[in-house]
Every structure is written in C-alpha cells, then in structure tokens.
Amino acid sequence: MRIGVVTFPGSLDDRDAARAVRAAGAEPVALWHGDRDLRGVDAVILPGGFSYGDYLRCGAIARFAPVMGELVPAARAGLPVLGICNGFQILCEAHLLPGALTRNAGLTFITRDLRLRVENARTAWTRRYSDGQQIVVPLKSGEGAYAADPGTLADLEASGRIVIRYADNPNGSAVAIAGVCNAEGNVVGLMPHPEHAVDPLTGPSSDGLGFFTSVVAAVAA
Amino acid sequence: MSPVDTVARAAAEADRLQPFAELGLTRDEYEKIVATLGRRPTGAELALYSVMWSEHCSYKSSKVHLRQFAAKAPPSGALLAGIGHNAGVVDIGQGYAVTFKIESHNHPSYVEPHQGAATGVGGIVRDILAMGARPVAVMDALRFGPADAPDTGRVLPGVVGGISFYANCLGLPNIGGELDFDSSYAGNPLVNALCAGVMRHGDLQVAAASGPGNTVILFGSATGPDGVGGASVLASATFGEQASDHTASAKRPSVQVGDPFTEKLLVECCLELFAGGLAVGIQDLGAAGVACATTELAAAGTGGMLVRLDAVPLRDPTLGPPEILMSESQERMMAVVEPGHVDEFLAVCAKWDVRAAVIGEVTETGRLVMTWHGETVVDIPPASAADGPVYHRPLARPAGQDALAADDPAALPRPADGAGLRADLLALLGSPGLADKSWVTDQYDRYVRGDTVLAMPENAGLLRVDEATGLGIALATDGNGRYCRLDPYLGTQLALSEAYRNVAATGARPLAVTNCLNFGSPEDPAVMWQFAEAVRGLADGCAALGVPVTGGNVSFYNQTGTVAIHPTPVVGVLGVHDDVRRRVGLGFGGTPADLVLLGRTEPELGGSAWAHVCHGHLGGRPPVPDLDAERRLAALLAAAAADGLLSAAHDLSDGGLAVALAESCLRGGTGCTVRLPGDPFTALFSESAARAVVAVRPGAEAAFGRLAEAHGVPAAAIGGTGGDSLTVDGCFAIPLAELAAVHAGPLPALFGPAWSDPVLSDPVSSDPVSSD
Numbered sequence A: 001m002r003i004g005v006v007t008f009p010g011s012l013d014d015r016d017a018a019r020a021v022r023a024a025g026a027e028p029v030a031l032w033h034g035d036r037d038l039r040g041v042d043a044v045i046l047p048g049g050f051s052y053g054d055y056l057r058c059g060a061i062a063r064f065a066p067v068m069g070e071l072v073p074a075a076r077a078g079l080p081v082l083g084i085c086n087g088f089q090i091l092c093e094a095h096l097l098p099g100a101l102t103r104n105a106g107l108t109f110i111t112r113d114l115r116l117r118v119e120n121a122r123t124a125w126t127r128r129y130s131d132g133q134q135i136v137v138p139l140k141s142g143e144g145a146y147a148a149d150p151g152t153l154a155d156l157e158a159s160g161r162i163v164i165r166y167a168d169n170p171n172g173s174a175v176a177i178a179g180v181c182n183a184e185g186n187v188v189g190l191m192p193h194p195e196h197a198v199d200p201l202t203g204p205s206s207d208g209l210g211f212f213t214s215v216v217a218a219v220a221a
Numbered sequence B: 001m002s003p004v005d006t007v008a009r010a011a012a013e014a015d016r017l018q019p020f021a022e023l024g025l026t027r028d029e030y031e032k033i034v035a036t037l038g039r040r041p042t043g044a045e046l047a048l049y050s051v052m053w054s055e056h057c058s059y060k061s062s063k064v065h066l067r068q069f070a071a072k073a074p075p076s077g078a079l080l081a082g083i084g085h086n087a088g089v090v091d092i093g094q095g096y097a098v099t100f101k102i103e104s105h106n107h108p109s110y111v112e113p114h115q116g117a118a119t120g121v122g123g124i125v126r127d128i129l130a131m132g133a134r135p136v137a138v139m140d141a142l143r144f145g146p147a148d149a150p151d152t153g154r155v156l157p158g159v160v161g162g163i164s165f166y167a168n169c170l171g172l173p174n175i176g177g178e179l180d181f182d183s184s185y186a187g188n189p190l191v192n193a194l195c196a197g198v199m200r201h202g203d204l205q206v207a208a209a210s211g212p213g214n215t216v217i218l219f220g221s222a223t224g225p226d227g228v229g230g231a232s233v234l235a236s237a238t239f240g241e242q243a244s245d246h247t248a249s250a251k252r253p254s255v256q257v258g259d260p261f262t263e264k265l266l267v268e269c270c271l272e273l274f275a276g277g278l279a280v281g282i283q284d285l286g287a288a289g290v291a292c293a294t295t296e297l298a299a300a301g302t303g304g305m306l307v308r309l310d311a312v313p314l315r316d317p318t319l320g321p322p323e324i325l326m327s328e329s330q331e332r333m334m335a336v337v338e339p340g341h342v343d344e345f346l347a348v349c350a351k352w353d354v355r356a357a358v359i360g361e362v363t364e365t366g367r368l369v370m371t372w373h374g375e376t377v378v379d380i381p382p383a384s385a386a387d388g389p390v391y392h393r394p395l396a397r398p399a400g401q402d403a404l405a406a407d408d409p410a411a412l413p414r415p416a417d418g419a420g421l422r423a424d425l426l427a428l429l430g431s432p433g434l435a436d437k438s439w440v441t442d443q444y445d446r447y448v449r450g451d452t453v454l455a456m457p458e459n460a461g462l463l464r465v466d467e468a469t470g471l472g473i474a475l476a477t478d479g480n481g482r483y484c485r486l487d488p489y490l491g492t493q494l495a496l497s498e499a500y501r502n503v504a505a506t507g508a509r510p511l512a513v514t515n516c517l518n519f520g521s522p523e524d525p526a527v528m529w530q531f532a533e534a535v536r537g538l539a540d541g542c543a544a545l546g547v548p549v550t551g552g553n554v555s556f557y558n559q560t561g562t563v564a565i566h567p568t569p570v571v572g573v574l575g576v577h578d579d580v581r582r583r584v585g586l587g588f589g590g591t592p593a594d595l596v597l598l599g600r601t602e603p604e605l606g607g608s609a610w611a612h613v614c615h616g617h618l619g620g621r622p623p624v625p626d627l628d629a630e631r632r633l634a635a636l637l638a639a640a641a642a643d644g645l646l647s648a649a650h651d652l653s654d655g656g657l658a659v660a661l662a663e664s665c666l667r668g669g670t671g672c673t674v675r676l677p678g679d680p681f682t683a684l685f686s687e688s689a690a691r692a693v694v695a696v697r698p699g700a701e702a703a704f705g706r707l708a709e710a711h712g713v714p715a716a717a718i719g720g721t722g723g724d725s726l727t728v729d730g731c732f733a734i735p736l737a738e739l740a741a742v743h744a745g746p747l748p749a750l751f752g753p754a755w756s757d758p759v760l761s762d763p764v765s766s767d768p769v770s771s772d
Helices: A014-023 A066-076 A086-093 A150-158 A209-220 B007-012 B027-037 B043-052 B063-071 B106-111 B113-130 B150-170 B230-234 B260-275 B289-300 B321-326 B339-351 B382-387 B401-406 B418-429 B481-486 B488-505 B525-545 B609-615 B627-642 B656-668 B680-685 B701-710 B736-744 B746-751
Strands: A002-007 A027-032 A043-046 A081-084 A100-102 A110-118 A134-141 A145-147 A162-166 A177-181 A187-190 B079-081 B088-093 B096-104 B134-144 B174-181 B190-200 B215-220 B281-284 B304-308 B332-337 B356-363 B368-372 B375-380 B452-454 B461-464 B472-478 B509-518 B549-555 B568-577 B594-598 B646-651 B672-674 B692-696 B715-721 B725-728 B732-735
Touching: A002 A014, A014 A027, A014 A209, A043 A066, A043 A086, A043 A209, A066 A081, A081 A086, A086 A100, A086 A187, A145 A177, A150 A177, A162 A187, B007 B375, B027 B043, B027 B375, B043 B289, B043 B321, B043 B375, B043 B382, B063 B525, B063 B549, B088 B509, B088 B549, B088 B568, B096 B113, B096 B472, B096 B549, B096 B568, B106 B113, B106 B150, B106 B190, B113 B134, B113 B150, B113 B190, B113 B260, B113 B281, B113 B332, B134 B150, B134 B260, B134 B461, B134 B472, B134 B568, B150 B174, B150 B260, B150 B746, B174 B461, B174 B472, B190 B472, B190 B509, B190 B568, B215 B260, B215 B289, B215 B339, B260 B332, B260 B339, B281 B289, B289 B304, B289 B321, B289 B332, B289 B368, B289 B382, B321 B368, B321 B375, B332 B339, B339 B356, B375 B382, B401 B481, B418 B609, B418 B656, B418 B680, B418 B732, B418 B736, B472 B488, B481 B488, B481 B568, B488 B509, B488 B525, B488 B568, B488 B627, B488 B646, B509 B525, B509 B627, B525 B549, B525 B568, B525 B627, B594 B701, B609 B656, B627 B646, B627 B692, B627 B701, B646 B656, B656 B672, B656 B680, B656 B692, B656 B725, B656 B736, B692 B701, B701 B715, B725 B736, B732 B736
Parallel strands: A002 A027, A002 A043, A043 A081, A081 A187, B096 B509, B134 B174, B304 B368, B509 B549, B672 B725
Antiparallel strands: A100 A145, A110 A134, A110 A162, A162 A177, A177 A187, B079 B088, B088 B096, B096 B190, B134 B190, B215 B332, B215 B356, B281 B332, B304 B356, B368 B375, B452 B461, B461 B472, B472 B568, B509 B568, B594 B692, B594 B715, B646 B692, B672 B715, B725 B732
16 A cells, blocks of 8 residues: 655655554655656645745645646545645645635644544545544644635535534634545545654654554555 | 955055944954955955954854863763864764754844744754754743733744744754743843754764865855844844944844745755765855855865855845845855766755855865955955954953842741742742743644654653664753852853753753853953853863763843843753653653652752742852762663653752642643651752652652662652642642643733634533643
C-alpha cells in the first residue's frame, strides 16, 4: 500500500504525515508540487504547513500547483485524499470540498490538544472509528474557522458530510465543524492534526492513527 | 552618495574628514582606520568599519571579559566547534552533533514588537543553519515591564505574535523559554531567541572564503533599505537619546521585516546544497549584512576577496554601496563555491525558488576589494575590520550595592498561620511571572516535526533526535535579574544552576552552555562591573559543573536614559538524553506516589519571588549556589530516570517548594499531601539552590533511597501524590480547581481572553483532557 504525501514550498508537516503513514503499516511516497505525477499511489495526503507562505490566501496558490492538475481529477474519480490543516485549506480552494477556512475568532494562532467527536465513521479516512467516538488530537492553526453559507451548512448536516466536530469550539468554526468530506466520502479535510497524535511519546494520544489505518482498510477493501 | 566615492578619490583627498561620529565611530576609531588605510576611508569603507566596529558586531567592550569562557573552560570531549563560530557544536553521540545558540533582539522588539521578535527568530535560525545543521527547535526567553503597564500591553502581544508568525510558518517547534515581568524592563524588554540544530558529524560547515578563484554567491532575498544602520545606530544607542540619523533617512525603517516563507525555502535549499557538497564556505547575513559576511569570510579564509557590489540583487534600485553594505535585509546567505559547482549550486537554488547571484570571487591579494560599476569603492585588509577595537572599560562596584545587600528580607513580615501561608502561595501563583503561560505558549506550534517529547510548561524542552534509539536533547534557559542585581557573580551562577537542573530533571545529562548577556551601557562603570562579575561567575560556574560555554551573545545599552535594566544574563543549557522514552515530566498523576524533597533548604529569601510578589522587596543576598551539590543532584536525576524510578520531577526555583508542588499538581491534574519538616514558611518559600521534588514510582522507594545516598544527595520523604487538593498538613489545603483558577486567570485578564463560543451549546460532555 503506497500513500503519497505532497510537499509544496512551505509544507511543514509532510514528514509527520509520512511517519503516520508508516505507523499505519503503509509506505509513504514523497510527491513534489512541481511534478504532474502521482506516481501510482493508492491515496494522497496534503499535509499541514504554510504553502507559499499563505500569501494571497491560505491554499490559494497551492491549488494551481502542477501536482494538483493530476490530483483533482483523480480525487473526483474516487482516489482517497486527506487534507490536514493547510491541506484542508487547499482542498477548499480547489473546490474538492465546500466552504472556506477563515481567521480564528480570537485572532491568534491556537495550539491546543482538543477533544473531537467523529460524526461520520463511514468515510475512507474514518472507518476505523465509530460514530460519536471522542478522540483527542492537537489543533495548531491561525486560520481554522470553518465558514460556509447557511444552505451549504444545512446540506452538510443533512447528508452526514460533517466528519469531525470540536467538543469545545476553539476558533469560531461554523457549527463547530473541524472536518468535512465530499459526497462520496473519499475526500476528507480537517483542521486538527491526526498525524501528531499517533504516539503518546510525541503527541497527546494515539487517537489520530485511525485516520491512517482507515485508509489502509479502505484501499484494501 | 552621488557621484560614488571611490578609493581613487579618497586617495586624492586623503585628509578630508568623513562624518564618523554620525555613524557611531569615535575620533580614535576613525584615526585608526585612516592609519590602517593610509588615507581617509571612502563612504563605503566608513560604512563598513562603522558597522563592523559597532558594539553589536565587534564585542569591543566585552571581549576582554569573554576570554574567560575559553580560558576557564573545563575539559570536554563533546565540543566539535567552540566559541568564535556562528554557533558552538556539541557531540551527542551515535554520530550526531547539535549546535545551539541564544541571541538578543531587544531593541528592535521595543521599536516594532512584531517584526523585531520575528526577525530575532529568523536571525538565530540562520546562525544554526550556517553551521551545516538542520534547525529543529526554538525557544524564547522574554522579559517585559510591569504586566499591567500600558506599554507592556503594546509590546508583549506584538512580540508573542511575531514569534508565532515567524517560527510557526518556518516549521520549527517552540519547546520552552521564559516569561517574566519587572519594572526594570519597562522601556527595555528582553527578547532572547534560542535555536538548536542537528547534523551528522561530517556535516559541519565552515565560515571561510578559501581557495583563490572560488566563486562568491549571495542567495536568498533581494537587498533593500531595511535596517540600514541598524547595527550601529540601533544596537549601540541608548533610548532616550536623540540618535543621529544621517544614514537612515526618515523614510527608511530601522527595523527589518521578516519573511518566514523565504527563510523556509532558504533552509531547505541550504541543506540540499550542503548534502551535495556544493559549498566550501557559508555565512549567514545578520547584523551588518554584506559588510559583515564578506569581511568575516575573507578574514577567516585565504584573506582576499573581490566583490562586485553592483551585482547584488536589489529591491530598491536607488541603493548605493554604503547602504548595500549596511542593509540588514533578512533571509540572505553567502556561499563560497568552487567554479565547477556553480551551475549545480544555482540549479538547487532555482529548484527552491531562491534567488542567487554571483557577486565575486576569492583572491590571493590579502585585500577585501569591492567595486561599483568598475570603480573600486572598498580596498581594505579584512582582518582590520573583522577584529575591531578592544576596550578595557572602567569598572566600579555600584555605590548602593552594600546597602542593597544589607536590606535583608529576613526583616519582612511573614505569614503568621496556615491561612497566611495559603494566601501567599495563591498570591505567587497568580502573579504574572508565575501564572499559567498558556496565553503565550498556545500561540506557538510545539508539535511540528513530530519529535517534541516535552515542551512548556515542563522543566525543559525535550526533543527526540533518533527514532530508532530514542537519543534526544534537552534544552532550558534561565535567568534572574533580581538575583543578579543583588550579586551578579552569584546570580549568574544561579541562572546556570537552574538551567542545568531543569535539563537534568527530564533525565538528561547537561553537556554545554550558551548565554545571552543583557546589560545596560558599557560606558557606565557600574554596569561594566556587573558585566565583569557575571562573566566571571558564569566562567567559574561552568568550570565547576564541567560544561563548556560554546557561544553566545552580548546585548549592551539596555537602558532608558541613565537607568539600566537589572543585569540579566540568560543561560541556556543543552543536555543529551540517552532514551527519551524514559523522560520524566513534572506533572503528578497515575498511581499515588511518594514525594521526596532532594537537597538542603536554608532560609534564603533574598531576591525571592515571595519577597518580590508579596512585599515588592528586592534586597539582601541571593541564595548561595552549591555547584558540587548541583552536579550530584543532576547525576542522581539522570540515573533515576534511566532506571525508571521516577514518575515526576520538578526543579525548585522561583517560589520554592510551594510553587513547584502547585505546578506539578496542576500539570497532572492530581493533588498531593505533604508534611513539612521545620518552619513551614521557609520550607515552602525559600529558594535554596540544588533542590528538586520527585515522585517515586511505587515499589521503587528503596532503590531510589539507595541511589540518593550513593550520590550524596539529602532526600526527605515529605508526603505523597493523590487527591484533588494541594494539602500541607497542619497548614492549609487548596482545592485544585481554586489553584487552577488563580493560576490561569492573570494573563488572559491582562492581554485578552481566549475566544469562547457564544452560541453553540455543546452537546459533548466536557471532562478535562488528561495530559500525559
């Protein structure tokens, strides 16, 4: 099982995503923003960081990277894709996921270990969890407040596409949304960092490992 | 400067006086330059000498004292590169080396807190990068004026936001540091940034321009007018004076602006260049920019370099040679490259979208020569600029020093009963310097890179270096201006002792020391006495503890008008941890455990947090450091961690045992009950050095007792962990919820509460998150 991790200029948590992939028993494959090539991987992770320095708007430049020209059609065709933090912002900018991430309500960067609730355990990236399960995963972002128009929010709620919610909304996200998915459930984006919760030695828990073991199970199925 | 001032013109009018004073040079210094060159300097040469000979770059007032760090250095097999390099390099075993250094960015952070603090991070990261290492972590030691002063409300949020902005975007975990408040820092905040980097032994890079014919490449950001004169004007002028400002015209900012995205690309680009063996010499550009980089590379190499200043990529085409030399534009590096590698070098830069320009070559002339569109504007022996003047400044013990020492805090009224002790503990915990610092540290990314094992509010930051073996490093910084005001020699040793102890508390073995020496004006003999005493104390302390100073930084002129800050040497200690999986944190939790107080407690309250917070008092003598006891305590803590005997350990420092117990209870969400031997006030609030409190794993009590005895460390069983209150038998009990509220409240109340959701009623239960 080969899972690609894309490095954009300014990607920061790429090596952490690769470590989490290894911890889940899969092989991480480094993908370069400038290559129009997914190297035949079974799934792709867009990692956290500040691609292109977050200039213009978080994720707004990265969506035009050559690798995205390959990724967008592949995702629409069913390739499992996970966007973490900056990766979530890129997926929204690329219109693979609805909504947008805006400045935290408190206006400061927030690093905090948070309780999250898995609202949809049927996606490619959450099937190893159970609906309603609580997990502890760190959040670390300055522009993590999820925003969407009321119609989209109602739609997401009705269709079960709110994947992860904050137990205590830290940043002003609409209806405490921490992560959402596309209609097919193969593309998931979330602001918290499951790759930093795969080992209690270096994270608050190992609760985040389930995202990576989930996709391994989904691809194998 | 039009038309450009050339060497030919200077030779033709050799006696015409140049505006040296406006650039911060003295008449003597100017005459020395004229004597060296045999003519007047050109405008570009004057700019170059003025920044190179500034206090900030030349260490002209401190050099004669700093020599003790090398002269008194204890024998250490661990040192791969010592003082004099961009940063010291320490062997941590298994083929790994670590480089680390702390540096001040005090003055810029007062003028423009956000960018000043941000570029402080950027500058120290490039120092570490220039050694060949991958930067892996940062820490910041911050000191501000009174927490409730309006200006602190301007400076602190800006500084914290700037550090957050830069280091988070750069992808470096912030794993520790300090935050303190004292009226002595009003108008002179201290912003000291530390960075650590890791490399393999063979990766060490040199900052020297060797090999005539080799190419000199400037890469990174384009050069703009920012920070022109920063080194000589900002870092060497006292606030409150009217700075002469001929070189930095009104429209030009004295403080530089940082671009962490460019720095991130520069880091990855450099590491790829190093891995490819494409640079034979490398130097970061910090204070004094191109002037400093070319001078130091040439002086450390074969001696000669030709630089075409018109080849420097500019953001502002109106800049001339003096401004290009002095510019402190950020995110720039300079490399010396063999001609056969230039194309490959430029290709790596292009891959990372890093701008690079060939600006000159190494020569065998022994002269640093710079041209501007074909005309020679600089022609100097590089060592003359790199070495700079040396001053033996007069020293004088301050007049009030004896009176200060005589003002013994033993005379202060003490709490009469348990209720009084309880109230004083809560007052300490709720004071801004000891309160919960989450308001600050939540703005820093401590997780990125995935190797952070311990971070604030732990005793020290602890990073994993090798995933397979568990090899890691611990880092702590400490400083205490109040102790140093009472006795700079002892106070500096106490700062060293505390950082050393903090590193040891995690289970690491202390290996090496860096320092950032923050003082007032060196032209004031009283300040110079404080400085000399502090350096002597640190050098003697390092010799006694067996840890060498590997490098550091001096920041003078931290004063407003004639009033200097408390002398504040900040000491950073690096330790090696053989297996981070056996780290010891400071939180109480899990199975109830016996608490053991290690070390000897004397009635020592001079400069204490209790005297400061409860009485606004500063006087008497600081605690007496006991370096031999520190060594034994550290060895005991490392051995106990390696044997897995401890479930928690906390060093005792500000606020003594009382504050340490409260912090450990709050960190782990578990209470404790203690019985104190002797006078409870002294037991709770004394700040005697060489002490720690540990929670011993159930079943390991006897083994730990034997180990303590073998190390000659006094160990007293004082109670145990458990419950949901901090209880001192016979004195008081404080529920953890009350402790937490008092501890967590102050910083949000001062600097802005965390945002809370006004609308959503949370359907999820809200039991607290337990910390590991």
